[in-house]
Amino acid sequence: MRFIHTADWHLGRIFHGVHLTDDQAYVLEQFIGLVHDARPDAVLIAGDIYDRSVPPHEAVQLLDEVLYRIVMDCRVPVLIIAGNHDSARRLGFGHRLLARQGLHITSQPDNDLAPVVIEDCHGPVYFCPVPYVDPPVVRDCLGVQDARGHDSAMAVLVDYWQARVPGGARKVALAHAFVAGGEGSESERPLSIGGADKVQVAHFRAFNYTALGHLHKAQPAGEEQIRYAGSLMKYSFSEAEHKKSVTLVEMDARGVVTREEIALCPRRDVRRLDGFLRDLLVGPPPGVSREDYIMVTLRDSGAILDAMGKLREVYPNVLHIERPHLNCGGDLRGPGGDHRRLGELDLFASFFQQVAGEELTSEQQRVIAGIVEQIYRQDYRPEQGGGAARLTEQRETGVLA
Amino acid sequence: MRFIHTADWHLGRIFHGVHLTDDQAYVLEQFIGLVHDARPDAVLIAGDIYDRSVPPHEAVQLLDEVLYRIVMDCRVPVLIIAGNHDSARRLGFGHRLLARQGLHITSQPDNDLAPVVIEDCHGPVYFCPVPYVDPPVVRDCLGVQDARGHDSAMAVLVDYWQARVPGGARKVALAHAFVAGGEGSESERPLSIGGADKVQVAHFRAFNYTALGHLHKAQPAGEEQIRYAGSLMKYSFSEAEHKKSVTLVEMDARGVVTREEIALCPRRDVRRLDGFLRDLLVGPPPGVSREDYIMVTLRDSGAILDAMGKLREVYPNVLHIERPHLNCGGDLRGPGGDHRRLGELDLFASFFQQVAGEELTSEQQRVIAGIVEQIYRQDYRPEQGGGAARLTEQRETGVLA
Structure with a gap:
């Protein structure tokens, strides 16, 4: 039988x-x-x-x-x-x-x-x-x-x-x-x-x-x-x-x-990837499918503009992104003291500390100060990927860690 | 074949x-x-x-x-x-x-x-x-x-x-x-x-x-x-x-x-009944089921308290009641003139005219006036079937047509 x-x-x-x-x-x-x-x-x-x-x-x-x-x-x-x-x-x-x-x-x-x-x-x-x-x-x-x-x-x-x-x-x-x-x-x-x-x-x-x-x-x-x-x-x-x-x-x-x-061999495997965005964007080793259903654990600590969009250019079926740094950083009760008394830069530094669990470096502070200044000069255009995109670009090119 | x-x-x-x-x-x-x-x-x-x-x-x-x-x-x-x-x-x-x-x-x-x-x-x-x-x-x-x-x-x-x-x-x-x-x-x-x-x-x-x-x-x-x-x-x-x-x-x-x-003989027939409440409450002629699914067209023109409840005591499966008098009577834009300037009796007479399409008789006016007086004396108890129930009762016993 x-x-x-x-x-x-x-x-x-x-x-x-x-x-x-x-x-x-x-x-x-x-x-x-x-x-x-x-x-x-x-x-x-x-x-x-x-x-x-x-x-x-x-x-x-x-x-x-x-x-x-x-x-x-x-x-x-x-x-x-x-x-x-x-x-x-x-x-x-x-x-x-x-x-x-x-x-x-x-x-x-x-x-x-x-x-x-x-x-x-x-x-x-x-x-x-x-x-x-x-x-x-x-x-x-x-x-x-x-x-x-x-x-x-x-x-x-x-x-x-x-x-x-x-x-x-x-x-x-x-x-x-x-x-x-x-x-x-x-x-x-x-x-x-x-x-x-x-x-x-x-x-x-x-x-x-x-x-x-x-x-x-x-x-x-x-x-x-x-x-x-x-x-x-x-x-x-x-x-x-x-x-x-x-x-x-x-x-x-x-x-x-x-x-x-x-x-049984699936049309698309279910896999987990873990690493920094720049490493993941290199793509899979030869012989490994880009088409699999993928969950990514991103180790990057800072802001990333449209991580899903970027990853899907390499792995079209990324279905979920987990960012442990964003989950573990600080409490979410808000900045210490009265946030209405903080200036833009201090307020952002407090926010960054909360979500990333680390202090802004002096270089990062310089970039943020530049963006705030652009906003006040009214040449900041977020819908065209203004300051935030530049921030991401600087991060990816190494200006921001 | x-x-x-x-x-x-x-x-x-x-x-x-x-x-x-x-x-x-x-x-x-x-x-x-x-x-x-x-x-x-x-x-x-x-x-x-x-x-x-x-x-x-x-x-x-x-x-x-x-x-x-x-x-x-x-x-x-x-x-x-x-x-x-x-x-x-x-x-x-x-x-x-x-x-x-x-x-x-x-x-x-x-x-x-x-x-x-x-x-x-x-x-x-x-x-x-x-x-x-x-x-x-x-x-x-x-x-x-x-x-x-x-x-x-x-x-x-x-x-x-x-x-x-x-x-x-x-x-x-x-x-x-x-x-x-x-x-x-x-x-x-x-x-x-x-x-x-x-x-x-x-x-x-x-x-x-x-x-x-x-x-x-x-x-x-x-x-x-x-x-x-x-x-x-x-x-x-x-x-x-x-x-x-x-x-x-x-x-x-x-x-x-x-x-x-x-x-094919259903467990319960689907039937329409048409008439005045008091006639319908007599029940079906001998040999006709009370259990049928029934739609009632009620010809009564005035207010009836819980018509569905009363009909279901005789026909337990009344599913729908149609009241053509309530649909055809007058426009629904409200009484002529400023209703805030009308007394209770005039306001009710105007409402009755609107929905029933006819004037209150002097006997009806007398009943309503009595109910209004009870309300002011605070012995009107609607939850125990006070004035409205009495109104219905008087209607059913013939005081109100």
Whole structure:
């Protein structure tokens, strides 16, 4: 038995204002190629197919196309569970009809739920889908009162499956949950507050493999056969160092699994750059793409006119700039004393001290004094890049450090 | 060949603040019973399945359930086209897989579209779905430049089908369009402004039957075999006199059709009542439901305290009250002269003249004078139904006409 485990596609995601559907289509094209070449017995998608309960219609159309090609062109059954980002009832439309074509979408638990059974030459493997559901929904759907939190709800769901799979049979769970001890990223939406969203890894020990979704970093959840496949793409800059992949799992006659992570190559990587503007403007080393989605940490301490514009001339997809110097400098309560009693130069020096955390040098003071003088002479034209542009220019040419 | 033609379900509709999903489920239960009993070869739903592009998830779940029961339990294929209220891409999710189970959803035209062919003992019948699409989408999808308006776009789509159905074969069109000459209702959303949304009936003459959607009144569109089935329910008070039904069509070996309208009985009818409050408060005659959705036209000319509250004690689902007297009376520019110079009684008489279009009688003047006196004596308690309630009471008991 061979299957591919993936999760957290988040179709329709918007990343710092950029609609990622085209990037997702690019990666999914590789994924379809992989399914075509690897000829697995099944594809498992462990929740968060969409990024939100009402996804953009481009995302709906992309999913329709991808699933059709896997199920009909490659003839590989697909098992999907809903994640916390999906709308269970929207995702579940037509599920009973679609299941007869090999597309098994499980978005809500109920007492009619049966495992998806796929056979290989050694016999059946029972796939047990555990969609993400809030504990009260578990109580309603299965009529049990003791599913108070996420962990006890998971216990109920796993018991449900244990009762429906023959003893000794090979079985695989799909679940969308935060297994205690897992490492999160910035792009996951918490399931509840205060750590109450965690479930114990022990629930899954009865399964030969557990295909997890929710955490965006590919990782084992305590044990090797209980794993997160990780997200389709990097969905936050905190994931810049992740290797995004899908997991190809081989299960033998006894249910023992071996696995392989197969990397997915994005159209544009998500990277972080850190340095001074003049160094960053040199551009990337040969062979490194300028087109990646980039977050820049700028080390420069002083004013920079249109840093985003300058960086985008070199890296067109800079999406975010962080300036630690501007955040750490001084308090923001205003200059000491009564600012109405300070002259322009003292007032600016106080402001500079506040945001940059250092004193104006005498050279800097001379430049500012010149600008103030220009303003009084009325030949200062900010809309044409007057004093401020000159200040930046002087900084970049070394007059200002 | 026998098929049922229905349209304009508008699942998820909100009617004067009331979510109609439960009422729609009630009527659809009858519809499923009809399908079960009539054993048609197909069910045709001619667009506006949902009321809006992102329907509430209760509506999604209801449609899922209804279609499953028709397709799987009754084993009757269903053909659906998108209407102008539906989101083509959302409604179309999974359509190629669902079609293999007998659920044929056509939401966008494209060059791969094939007719749905259903056989009877006389041979095949070709069903040609024409979903609602804006003319620019027709141009894009089919690569034709001359689909400038709705009528020319329909010509292109009909030509498309004519080219794909063998000459002499029996054929049925499903279309969601405003056929010129049809009678509209208040609950249809115009397709475009200024009458440019109309298409000519001539487009459909080549078909043995045309199952139309869009207009909410069941009616022929110029010719008997080109018909609107009408909406599932009454979706505006302008439809109070409609008979809502579905059309059961029988087609013989030559393609000649006979038909029968089969009424659907709503959980609550939509009705208009017209009269004086005291007459309406008597309640309905025996055998007429108090639970219907009701719009009341109140003929009373004077002030009535909480007319809605009083009417709902008798008819709990009064949704709208119209008071023609309050709309037609005088101009609203204020009393003649300077109102600051008028006494309370004259000011009220002027106001009454304005809104009711008639003078206070001497008896009415006496009542108002009494209320004004109470107010000055400070024993007027409006929150306990003081003067105004007494005024209403006197009106209802006949002291005030």
